Amino acid sequence: MDLDTTPTPSARSQEFEAYSRRVEFSGSGKEFFSIWIVNIVLTLLTLGIYSAWAKVRTYRYFYGHTQLDGHRFDYLASPIQILKGRILAFILFVIYMFCTQFVPILGVLAVFGLLFLMPWMVNQGMRFNMRMSRYRNVRFAFKGNYGDAFLNFIVLPIVSVFTLYLLLPYVLKRIDKYLHSEISYADKPITVNTKGGEYYLAVILAYVACAIVGVIVMTIAGVFGLSLQTMMLDPEGFEQSLTAISAVALIILFVVGYTAIFAVYMGVYQTHVRNHLLNSSEIEGIASFKSDLRIVDYTLLTLTNALAVLCTLGLAIPWAKVRTAKMLCRATEITFLCDPQTLTDAQGEQNSSFAEEAADFFDVDLSLG
Template identity: 55%
Template sequence: MEPTTHSTESPIATNPTIFQGRVQFSGQAGEFFGIWIVNILLSILTLGIYSAWAKVRTYRYFYGNTQIDGHSFDYLATPIQILKGRILAVVVFVIYSLVVQLLPLIGLLFALGFLLAMPWIINQGLRFNMRMTRHRNVRFAFSGNYGDAFVNFVLLPIASVFTLYLLLPYALKRMDQYLHENISYGNKAINVNLKGETYYMATLITIGVAIAGLVIFGIFAGIGGVAMSVSDIDPNNINISTIIFPLLIMALYIAFLTMISAVYQSIIRNHIFNSSEFSDVTCFKSDLKAADYAILLFTNALAIIFSLGMAYPWAKIRRARLLAKATEVTIYSGALSIIDTAQQEQSSFAEEAANVFDIDISLT
């Protein structure tokens, strides 16, 4: 960690800096593996009921091992809260599945109703997650409204289809803007200033990387195809290349997917963090490098595949450690005056409904 500095002025804040340094993550793969394997076994034995406890244990482990200025995060949700929300969400999903099978027309109306409910699900899920997150004994909150969520998560994605997806980067920018600008820490709202041109630049760079990757992948696939065809012509000519090339092609395919993901995610993550601040409280800096992130995603994917999933805890810990290391936080003395504005307890139903219906909404 970089040394704590005192009483230095910042161009962003007019009050003294009380801390400047990297986020610290102290989780260990061995520790998390023990939690993870027990979570899986008990979830199977209880037919999924224990999954609520598994989620809370996992969140608390990662939150508790993530520190800023020596203070870790707290995850305050209880397993019973998660379980109640999960049961309700599963019941709704089962009803929807039965209706679709037995009464397709009503199922269509049900799907339309779900589309209209999706902004509410997103908002409530985020409210619950933020309300259950605490740092320095101050909770976070989310204040998004239905109208803005409907525009950003329903109307703009649909509109992007009719523009041959030329509007999609702008739609993604609006989604991220909405997700982050409605966060508050205690009584302090965050300021976020995302730029559409950064999203278009990230998209163009990602497309360029994808084209280059496809060319390389095509060349090696062609070489592998020739080698395989030679072996088919002469069965006695089977050699090590017939084994190596399929593995190489698979590795290249994984590398291709991870590089695309890493390039886009690193650019956007850096932009979001570097464009966000709690005025006179804290500002952020992210310098995640696409190459480092791509290597991590690639090696994580290979490890998970060849270990038949057993390397998942190791991969998750590595990712958390890299993202923490790439994040710098500056805290100003204004943080000492933050007030924890208690809100009415939120239900976890919407968050679990979002998971069941495959709406993956997460903060960068």
């Protein structure tokens, strides 16, 4: 009699050996620029209506060019879903503006109402975005609750003000942990074990880097300003028109210097936090994460991106976004702890994009880094 030698599912899972893969991004700045410029033109011509299609095109481009273990990510939202959310958000925005401009008492109540509404908008926006994100035919999900969101996004930031913002790095740590630990994949949550000390270290490193850049910028500006002052005291030896040009150049130098300081701060801080966050996270029984983004590399990338966008009056935005995506992907490694082919989608309710679009209007839009 023949015996069935086919291994059982449990046997197959026991035989599985974990393996690691790098995330890859195949987009190009030139290719995305054509999408980006068309999005802007059509959005302006349609008085903002096309922005829903623009958002979907942008998301699908970046998701579709992001690959892991031979499989690409998918963004599933439709432009109509986004447009409906934006129409409802616009109505809410008009009501809010009317209250603040013409009925001061209602305006105050509207501000407090928005304060209590924001945690809900954050949760619903995250829930919508995660449900619209898919990898290997399995969607992500977000299961945050209002109480935790209110504590992390409203209560703790207000408390940090009374500590002269000394508590702010801890608050940022709590926010990051909340946003990521409530994400699940194949109904398995992400376990996040971040430490507050790493966030304080990130802030210290960022301030030190800013101080160094600030000293360099101020030294250059000081030398240039002193030379300009000397020229202005001797108008016979220097034409007045050239003096005016030099004054404009000094202003430009200050603008570029400020941009450089801000870019360096964000580059150093984001690099340290991203590495710590991903290296401290794992999808239970499915995958673990590793980030080896280098502070010098990413800070230089952030700096050159900011200067390029500034000098081109925004035309370098597509190029900057693609460069950033490529570096972040190259620095990300995923270790699969089980066979991804065995994972199935945990179906959940479809969520409206209204809260996410309302968050856009009220400047509380959140995104994962």
